[in-house]
Amino acid sequence: MAGFWKLIVGGVYQLIFDNLGIWNYKALTYVISEYLIKTGNLPEGAEFIANNPLLGWPFYLVAIYLECTIFIVFFRPYLWKLYAFSILLMHIGTKFTLDIGFETQFLLAGTLLFTSPFFIEGTIKETFLEMPGVRIFYQYFLKRKSTS
Secondary structure, eight states, X not given: OHHHXXXXXXXXXXXXHOSOSTTSTTHHHHHHHHHHHHHOOOOTTHHXXXXXXXXXXXXXXXXXXXXXXXXXXXXXXXXXHHHHHHHHHHHHHHHHHHOOXXXXXXXXXXXXXXXXXXXXXOOHHHHHHHSXXXXXXXXHHHHHHHHO
């Protein structure tokens, strides 16, 4: 659910009314700065990301994508291990940049997705095409390439 709020408020509302939304390359820097002012602590990775906003911004966009599409993934067993690994990395990044720990939740979810007997193993291409929204772009560019 956190991804939807970021997408609606940071992606749509702020795109219309100001330039501080998720589409601004300093978006993660703003999030980190605001959180550090509220809490007063300085995690290990916060200063690095704040000083290098172009390095953190793609990870922020990927995190929002992962959070917004996680419900779809439960119905796509090809993606379970990829998403488990990605969500684990996202939460580790959150711990290092914001000092927010979700250790119990993400370890449990990651373990369940990694060890599920219902996981379907596929090729890298099959897995990539199962990701929400990717197949549409793939088919569009494939169709466009064949007509050129």
